[in-house]
Amino acid sequence: MKSAVVIFPGSNRDRDMIAAIGKISGRPPLTLWYAETDIPPVDLIVLPGGFSYGDYLRTGAIAAHAPIMPAIAAKAAAGVPVLGVCNGFQILCEAGLLPGVLMRNASLRFVCRNIHLRVESTNTAFTALYGRGDIIRCPVSHGEGNYRTDAETLKQLRDEDRIVFRYCDADGTANDDANPNGSLDDIAGIVNKRRNVLGMMPHPENLIEPLHGGTDGRHLFESVLGRVSEVAE
Amino acid sequence: MKALVTVTLKSAVLDPQGKAIQGALTSFGFAGVEGVRQGKIFEIEIAETDPARASAAVKEMADRLLANTVIEDYRVELVKGSQET
Numbered sequence: 001m002k003s004a005v006v007i008f009p010g011s012n013r014d015r016d017m018i019a020a021i022g023k024i025s026g027r028p029p030l031t032l033w034y035a036e037t038d039i040p041p042v043d044l045i046v047l048p049g050g051f052s053y054g055d056y057l058r059t060g061a062i063a064a065h066a067p068i069m070p071a072i073a074a075k076a077a078a079g080v081p082v083l084g085v086c087n088g089f090q091i092l093c094e095a096g097l098l099p100g101v102l103m104r105n106a107s108l109r110f111v112c113r114n115i116h117l118r119v120e121s122t123n124t125a126f127t128a129l130y131g132r133g134d135i136i137r138c139p140v141s142h143g144e145g146n147y148r149t150d151a152e153t154l155k156q157l158r159d160e161d162r163i164v165f166r167y168c169d170a171d172g173t174a175n176d177d178a179n180p181n182g183s184l185d186d187i188a189g190i191v192n193k194r195r196n197v198l199g200m201m202p203h204p205e206n207l208i209e210p211l212h213g214g215t216d217g218r219h220l221f222e223s224v225l226g227r228v229s230e231v232a233e
Numbered sequence: 234m235k236a237l238v239t240v241t242l243k244s245a246v247l248d249p250q251g252k253a254i255q256g257a258l259t260s261f262g263f264a265g266v267e268g269v270r271q272g273k274i275f276e277i278e279i280a281e282t283d284p285a286r287a288s289a290a291v292k293e294m295a296d297r298l299l300a301n302t303v304i305e306d307y308r309v310e311l312v313k314g315s316q317e318t
Contacts, residue, residue, distance in 0.1 A: 057298070057299070058301055061298065061301065062298075065298065094301065100303065101301055101303045101304050103246075103247075103304065104249060104250065106247070106249055107249075108249050108250065108253060148246070148303075148304065149303070150303075
């Protein structure tokens with residue numbers, strides 16, 4: 001399985017993502033510079049975390065118009081799995097590949113801590129190996145993770161089973177204390193209509209080996225890439 | 234020609250920064266500050282000299298980049314007298 005990690009000026013979680021994908025799939029991903037316009041055949045495209053373009057204008061706003069974005073949109077339309085983590089999620093929303101917008105955390109504070117997520121949908125390329133209702137522990141590190149959309153879109157996301165992760169406490173209860181940024185309906189990650197584009201604020205790439213203090217993030221990559229032992233090459 | 238684009242949050246959108254500023258003004262001793270909402274202004278210098286064309290171009294800039302129309306409104310004004318420069 002071949003992957004690609006996109007690097008924008010100001011991306012800073014690309015190396016963690018590259019390391020995670022290399023470890024799990026046994027094959028280091030390609031890197032794609034933001035100024036390239038072609039993407040070779042790959043099985044996964046990742047937009048990593050960071051502060052692309054310094055978050056100037058709005059977070060993800062300028063990256064959403066980077067030269068590589070039309071190619072990413074074309075791949076997404078063709079069904080290639082696309083994962084946006086943190087700044088990647090912000091870029092996907094600004095680019096219109098996912099609905100809604102990520103706004104400043106309601107507390108106005110940058111939050112960097114471990115949180116819990118409930119896996120709400122296993123009907124995606126990324127979450128097939130989880131069980132519905134699984135509680136996983138995951139780090140977040142963001143100042144603008146407050147997911148917002150209009151009532152109609154929220155209803156659509158709920159009706160179509162497109163809310164993939166919600167913030168919750170260790171017991172799986174969603175409440176204000178468990179939600180680090182005030183996001184609507186405690187939404188931490190969503191998927192597009194076609195279910196191949198996932199955006200999420202937490203960092204699953206930082207939870208894939210015992211040294212990370214947990215391996216709950218592994219299933220996400222294994223779901224879409226397969227485990228090393230199962231890679232059929 | 235100079236255009237000013239003012240971008241503001243839609244009225245239904247929560248503005249915690251505006252609230253924080255309101256709190257600060259009140260702590261400062263300004264009484265009766267009943268609400269604050271924060272926006273942005275972009276000053277754009279363009280070569281176009283025809284006001285209608287300039288306005289249309291800047292509106293498109295606002296729609297496509299300067300404002301996120303999911304959560305923001307904008308208005309465009311051309312600065313009077315800037316055509317001569």
